[in-house]
Amino acid sequence: MASFRGAILDVDGTLVRGNDRIPGAREGVRVLRDAGADLLLCSNNPTRPAEYHADRLTAHGIDVAPGQVLTAATVTVEYLASEHPDGVPFVVGEPYLHDLLREYGFDPTDDPDAADVVVASIDREFDYDRLTRAFWALEDGAAFVGTDPDRTIPTSERLVPGSGAVVNAIAGVAGREPDRVLGKPSEETAATALERLGVAAERCLVVGDRLDTDVALGERLGMTTALVLSGVTTRADLDDAAVRPDHVLDSLAEVGRLLD
Template identity: 40%
Template sequence: MSKYRGYIFDLDGTIYLSEKAIPGAPQTIAALREQGCGVVFLSNKPLQPRSVYAQKLTRLGIPATTDDVINSSLVLIQYLLREMPNAKVFVIGETPLLNEFLAAGISLSETPEEIDLVVASFDRTFDYRKLNIGYQALRLGARFFATNADRTCPVDGGAIPDAAAVIGALEGCSGREVELIAGKPSPLMVEIVLDRLGLQADECLMVGDRLETDMLMGKNAGMATAVVLTGVTQREDLPHSSVKPDYILESVADLLTEARMQR
């Protein structure tokens, strides 16, 4: 484990599933911290403030603070405050995400004529009204961003549609393609992660369950990568993917025994 100075962990499907920690995850994180390694947690899910994720980790036996967690909404909000501070934004997302935008001082609107940016996100309340507002704004020239582009979100017993469903609906009716995705595998997220750790990419190991987001982000950034088989990726998926992780782990617990880190 001491080969890397920084460890970057996905949450859903890697550290926990719903309300249960992956067996061995608390012990793995504790061991890494005892060795002086930096640890951060990433989530593409913008459903809750980072403090809620930190509280959940702590409740599951992994002490964490808000600063230990980076999610796609943080990445996008920081980008907007820097690049589009005066934009009026229409967010297709759930209430906690809208509240984060408002708390950051970002102006929200549902009037297509004044919307500068449409943001697509995970939204279990997505309906035709929201789709039409987004479509009309895009037709009038609004920009088109997304918090993340995950196809599905792992839950107990399977998965549910994620932000890709909303992106696809908007792209399908507008003929526009999403311009910027804040979450994994975006380099915007990499910048914040490396700044938080104070490390270079080649000093870090990215650990996650998704080939097209977690592993791709790590590969593109120059990090070592380790896929876990406790989430959406199964062993039979690996030969069919163009993204080849450096390590294949049955779970994060394999990090406790380097000999079990299969290449």
């Protein structure tokens, strides 16, 4: 049993799946809040702003303010603003990522010869031409950044390819790994999440449905971790897993048993 001042919650697979709220999610959030934990929702979905996620969850009876949502897109663009402030990005990604880059003062280009950083993300219009142009930009020496490593993402019906699939496709043809992949479980996301919450790592609980992102994020900085089996990970996946959660829950509805 423990007392947590903060809790980092995954969104897809933990609170919702596609357009459906996961049973027990609303009750689990209430239990955490009643226990005095400040919440931050942390999503590797780089296609929508924080306002979208807040509205989506509020519609499911989980009241969240945009300031309580951190996305892989935000972490990625803040990283670029810090490490490549004058960079010209070639973006493989959805319209929101392009728009967010412009908000931060970047001017994305479609010319691989003009680009000095390739930003790779989920792109549902990704095609051979876009792959070729990203490859050319990397051949010319551009830096290589991915928004997040999620190879698949859950929908109401089935899993579909995510950002990691696009990042890996570009990495495969270019013959090089990304310089940085942001989102969970990156150090940048972990540090930003704790800064947003204003709590020490040892007083923070991380709950999510993926071992390699959610649980690894918490493990990186010494947070308490809980895996929920309401998303992509099954109990059988734990048998040979390199990343081990501190707790395993069927869903967020069971989070009360971790609290003091």
